[in-house]
Amino acid sequence: MQLYNFAYLDEHTKRMIRRAILKAVAIPGHQIPFASREMPLPYGWGTGGIQVTAAILGPDDVLKVIDQGADDTTNAVSIRRFFARTSSIRTTTRTPEASVIQTRHRIPETALRAGQIIVYQVPIPEPLYRLTPSRADAARMHALADYGAMHVRLYEDIARHGRVALAYDYPVMVNGRYLMSPSPIPAYDNPKLHMNPALQLFGAGREKRLYALPPYTEVRPLDFEDHPFDPHRADAACALCGAADTYLDELIADDTGRRRFICSDTDSCDSRREETGA
Amino acid sequence: MYVAVKGGEQAIDAAHRWMAEERRGDPALPEITPAQISEQLGRAVDRVMAEGALYDRALAARAIRQAQGDLIEAAFLLRAYRATLPRLVDSEPVDTGAMRAKRRISAVFKDLPGGQRLGPTMDYTHRLLDPDATGPAAPEPAPPEPPPGEPAPAEPPPPAALPRVMAMLGADALIEPDGDPAPAAADLTTAPLGFPAPRPLRLQALARGDEGFLLALGYSTQRGYGNNHPFVGELRVGEVAVSLVPPELGFAIEIGEITLTECEMVNQFAGSRNVPAQFTRGYGLCFGHADRKAIAMALVDRAMRAGELGEDVTAPAQQVEFVLSHCDNIEATGFVEHLKLPHHVDFQSELETIRALRAAAGDDDATL
Numbered sequence: 310m311q312l313y314n315f316a317y318l319d320e321h322t323k324r325m326i327r328r329a330i331l332k333a334v335a336i337p338g339h340q341i342p343f344a345s346r347e348m349p350l351p352y353g354w355g356t357g358g359i360q361v362t363a364a365i366l367g368p369d370d371v372l373k374v375i376d377q378g379a380d381d382t383t384n385a386v387s388i389r390r391f392f393a394r395t396s397s398i399r400t401t402t403r404t405p406e407a408s409v410i411q412t413r414h415r416i417p418e419t420a421l422r423a424g425q426i427i428v429y430q431v432p433i434p435e436p437l438y439r440l441t442p443s444r445a446d447a448a449r450m451h452a453l454a455d456y457g458a459m460h461v462r463l464y465e466d467i468a469r470h471g472r473v474a475l476a477y478d479y480p481v482m483v484n485g486r487y488l489m490s491p492s493p494i495p496a497y498d499n500p501k502l503h504m505n506p507a508l509q510l511f512g513a514g515r516e517k518r519l520y521a522l523p524p525y526t527e528v529r530p531l532d533f534e535d536h537p538f539d540p541h542r543a544d545a546a547c548a549l550c551g552a553a554d555t556y557l558d559e560l561i562a563d564d565t566g567r568r569r570f571i572c573s574d575t576d577s578c579d580s581r582r583e584e585t586g587a
Numbered sequence: 588m589y590v591a592v593k594g595g596e597q598a599i600d601a602a603h604r605w606m607a608e609e610r611r612g613d614p615a616l617p618e619i620t621p622a623q624i625s626e627q628l629g630r631a632v633d634r635v636m637a638e639g640a641l642y643d644r645a646l647a648a649r650a651i652r653q654a655q656g657d658l659i660e661a662a663f664l665l666r667a668y669r670a671t672l673p674r675l676v677d678s679e680p681v682d683t684g685a686m687r688a689k690r691r692i693s694a695v696f697k698d699l700p701g702g703q704r705l706g707p708t709m710d711y712t713h714r715l716l717d718p719d720a721t722g723p724a725a726p727e728p729a730p731p732e733p734p735p736g737e738p739a740p741a742e743p744p745p746p747a748a749l750p751r752v753m754a755m756l757g758a759d760a761l762i763e764p765d766g767d768p769a770p771a772a773a774d775l776t777t778a779p780l781g782f783p784a785p786r787p788l789r790l791q792a793l794a795r796g797d798e799g800f801l802l803a804l805g806y807s808t809q810r811g812y813g814n815n816h817p818f819v820g821e822l823r824v825g826e827v828a829v830s831l832v833p834p835e836l837g838f839a840i841e842i843g844e845i846t847l848t849e850c851e852m853v854n855q856f857a858g859s860r861n862v863p864a865q866f867t868r869g870y871g872l873c874f875g876h877a878d879r880k881a882i883a884m885a886l887v888d889r890a891m892r893a894g895e896l897g898e899d900v901t902a903p904a905q906q907v908e909f910v911l912s913h914c915d916n917i918e919a920t921g922f923v924e925h926l927k928l929p930h931h932v933d934f935q936s937e938l939e940t941i942r943a944l945r946a947a948a949g950d951d952d953a954t955l
Binding site: 312313348349350351377379382383384386387390391394432433435438439441442466469470474476558559560561562563564565566571573 | 696697698699700705710711713714715718750752755758759809810811812814855857858864902
């Protein structure tokens with residue numbers, strides 16, 4: 310007996326979410342409220358991303374789920390299983406093979422192509438929450454494009470510490486109009502948001518907001534002419550594939566605190582090792 | 588009857604009989620036993636022990652039954668009981684570093700010495716109601732044994748003392764040093780809470796504070812009301828030995844084990860005039876297996892250190908006096924619920940005051 314609909318959500322809910330997605334695509338970077346449902350995974354585990362994914366999945370889709378860049382992290386495994394169980398669609402770990410990629414905290418190293426959709430799990434969709442905890446105040450600032458205070462916030466960092474002290478969830482301006490949280494991806498990933506050929510969707514279940522970047526949207530990190538955006542990555546190469554241009558995880562190798570670094574994107578690391586025979 | 592406040596003995600007796608009857612429920616059904624509660628509702632027992640501030644699974648289970656499943660009431664029963672116990676000797680500090688951890692995770696490193704151990708957790712279950720109304724499914728069988736002839740996979744080594752993630756960070760001096768290991772902290776259970784409250788005292792209060800209150804306050808920090816950029820450096824659950832030094836012996840003897848959950852939070856800190864940029868700490872420790880409580884406690888502990896670290900104190904979770912004065916659910920439930928007691932003497936005086944005020948206002952109108 311079929312206890313749940315294809316991809317868990319009922320069709321009415323999917324339609325509601327799709328309408329919100331259409332609106333989000335029409336106003337890039339603008340947060341659209343939606344009637345987020347309780348999902349069978351806890352808030353904070355990716356309920357926004359899961360709802361967006363559930364609303365857009367069709368029977369022919371191929372789904373990839375990553376968390377921290379990796380397909381094998383516990384939460385990625387759990388979400389992939391959830392969709393395999395409720396929709397029986399095909400899943401993959403290969404970025405080029407996927408039609409839909411749900412992600413938490415990373416953008417794959419492999420460039421996305423037109424036709425692919427990447428769905429971000431978003432904990433706090435409101436980039437202005439660092440300035441004001443009130444969402445009503447933040448909405449007014451967005452409406453007036455009143456983002457001076459955010460620049461002041463970054464300026465204060467530079468004045469105090471010599472650089473912007475934001476390492477992840479680094480705010481971006483979308484299409485010259487809306488300030489947007491890119492979700493807690495490392496600032497290193499921010500340039501991949503810009504003019505990306507794939508459709509990028511962002512879902513925040515607990516906060517009941519979703520937003521989007523249509524393909525080829527201009528996305529600029531907030532910065533200053535004399536202090537251009539300057540993201541950091543560990544100054545090392547991957548211990549497995551040797552890549553010196555990917556985002557790295559730091560592992561503690563032993564009790565004496567020796568470190569080693571490996572690619573956070575497991576698929577790109579595996580692919581490179583297959584190519585080079587390493 | 589409520590009105591019969593004086594001489595209401597019969598009413599009280601009848602109410603208690605009725606309550607006992609309701610608590611027992613349908614007598615055709617078997618009565619639940621404390622052993623069943625202890626074994627099958629373990630998380631409820633953990634919570635009651637933590638908020639009741641008494642580590643005794645059997646008593647906590649009895650309290651839960653007696654309180655009809657009202658966990659704050661059950662914690663209250665334990666608190667009232669523990670208050671009667673003589674305090675003979677302090678135990679040695681428990682060593683959570685030597686914990687036999689059944690669960691140990693770090694959110695800040697993908698892998699680390701000792702490994703990530705999920706242990707018994709609901710974290711990655713899908714919250715789908717069990718379709719079988721008779722109860723949750725029996726445990727799924729473990730993967731099958733290898734057929735005879737094939738070598739059995741090596742048994743995992745018995746859990747050894749796991750190195751602390753925080754110590755690994757500290758080796759690089761990226762994190763502030765831990766607090767003074769042996770401050771002569773007052774004991775919240777024998778001395779009244781006063782302000783300013785040093786951190787050990789705050790942690791005592793949080794450890795037995797209401798899980799829901801700490802949860803809401805911790806959550807508020809994540810949404811911008813006093814954000815402190817937290818990462819779970821390490822969360823571990825397991826048994827630790829409790830030792831004490833009897834005065835007549837002069838050396839430590841182990842008297843038993845308790846299950847604890849410990850959360851060490853790593854918080855990004857951009858530095859201030861006096862303190863360089865570094866990671867700072869939040870700490871949570873509580874009885875039983877209670878991830879939620881330990882994590883929330885660590886968030887609130889770090890939030891309350893805002894003043895000490897030179898951060899603006901603006902949010903509720905950062906206000907030490909506010910948090911500590913309201914985190915105890917035994918105190919809170921008593922005072923909130925006391926509003927249902929008779930207050931007719933006070934109310935009578937209010938009635939007279941309102942009448943007098945209106946009369947005075949009427950007089951004023953008349954004089955206009």
